Amino acid sequence: MSASALTISGVDKFYGPIDRGVHAVQNLTMEIGKGEIVALLGSSGCGKTSTLRMIAGFEEVSRGTISVAGRQVHRLAPVKRNVAMAFEGYSLYPPLTVRENMAFALKAARLPKSEVDSKVASIAKLLEIEDILERYPSSISGGQQQRASLGRALIREADLHLLDEPMGQLEPQLRAVLRGRIKHFIKERGLTAILVTHDQTEANALADRIAVMEGGVLQQFDTPDRIKQRPANLFTGTFVGEPPMNVFEAYVGMNAGKINLRLPDGLSLDYDKDAFSAPVRDELLNRERVVIGVRPYAVRRSKDGVPATVSANQWLGDQTHIAADFAGGSLVLVEHDRTRLELGAPINISIDPKNLHVFDQASGNAISHGMELA
């Protein structure tokens, strides 16, 4: 991670007239180092594909600059940007076989035939499509087309590899295998890759860093671990993580040496003053209302906890997801053993302050994660 492979600074994308059209990407700034794998993660319409297409040159940049390997490219034609791309819709050339499709860019670059052949063979092996190399795109399945399209992108030498939902059509088992192989392939060759996905498992598994986007705004750009442990705001907190984080609005109060987080339905989470670190405590007591969040894995059942009522209980084969009515909303907790709980059964839950994420009620920005300020 030395030189910068991609620098996006202050990029805006409007569909329609500037400042009046749909503001699809808002003031995006990010820097990606050489050899990094970055995932753009977000729900549909969050601006991640627009961003990718601006980098590739298929969408005009309304404002701001994009540089690839130190060259400003946002005014250049796609052909001059030296980037490779795998498309979500595969976009293989119908009149060419899978082999020809993959070799296409190499032939255009005038590589000797023997080298083209060996490259195609090795990529085909990597992606397990050796047996369909002579077939035409129309005669193979969606998953095979997707792998051929991925191969067509990976085979190229480019400053940047852009992968748009590269594994959306694959079966789960194959996906898991290929994720590992592709990551190894990219790392081994020192390629820089940006993948767009709405699948957080894929982002977590492949990416060195994840850029979480929502509503055209970059919410957080960090390593998968830090995104999970220190979400920058309420959106990232609830978007990343499966099952999603439980969140509740709470009033902060102090009573008899205890900090109370008063929830709806007259419930209250009470903690010793000293359960929080001093900076977090001060920050909490400075506010009247906050939003608290806790990951389902961090919710515990305990006798002296706050009461809740079981509303669903699912054994997924390796863990139990228990949903409970709690504080006027719903709360999910995960246990690793099979738990026999009837619907409507009363339980008591407790949350360790170390696992508590606190967000600002108005802006949604994180205030603290456990013992540390955000």
Place this chain on the structure above:
Amino acid sequence: MEHTSLLERILRGVALTLVVIFFMFPIVWIFMMSFQTNETILRIPPQLVFEPTLANYTALITGKLTTMSGTLDIAFMRNLWNSVFLSTTSVAVALLLGVPAAYAFARHKFRGSEDIAFTLLSFRFAPALLVLLPLTLYFQKLGLANTYIGLIWVYQLICLPLILWIVRGYFEDIPADIEYAYRIAGHSWFATFRKIALPLAGPGIAAAGLLAFIFAWNNFVFALVLASADKQPVTVGALAFITSSGIQYGQISAAIVLSITPTLALALYAQRYLVEGLSLGAVKG
């Protein structure tokens, strides 16, 4: 396979036969008329058995029309050639202009693009005669009246909107990402248009060209008003068979047979090509 009863099959056969007879009758009748003289054609009741004669075709090809009141010169072969030349050139010009334009309208949305495309389509809305009157005056001023160039130009009113709108649809059906994939692999915009967009839209372009050709071939009123005898196509030339000594049904029939032959042949040939192209055209998402 679905099992059908004997009665159903018979009824279906009868129905099919009736439909075929209904649609084929005029063509077959004209074909038969073209081998008869006016006397046998006008016999009452009409008869299916007659002694065929090639006189009608001979008259057309030699250009000498013999009637009861003497011999007339007719320029049918000249008309036929005019038709071929005018239709082919018009379609070629329309393809040359219309296909790139259709691509632009399909791929690049710019301010007013829809309005321009619609304006081009609206050429087809106005009744031809309404356009023709002012056009004749202009053409006479410009020296375009009774020239091939003038006619080909006017024929663009028929061909261009048709090609533009049909081909545009085909271009829009090609996923833009296929073109993007080609461009990002190191090809220019123009190479992408030539190597990816044109071949993939090939069947559509052929269909549009064929339709435009048929429309141009069948046009009557533009050439009637804007061209004199030596530039007129067969549609107008057929008027020459209404002579002072009667209507020459035999020659008219022979002329019809000769003039539908090129379009029929083209349609049959292109139809095979179109079906092939469409089934091979594997633009699959």
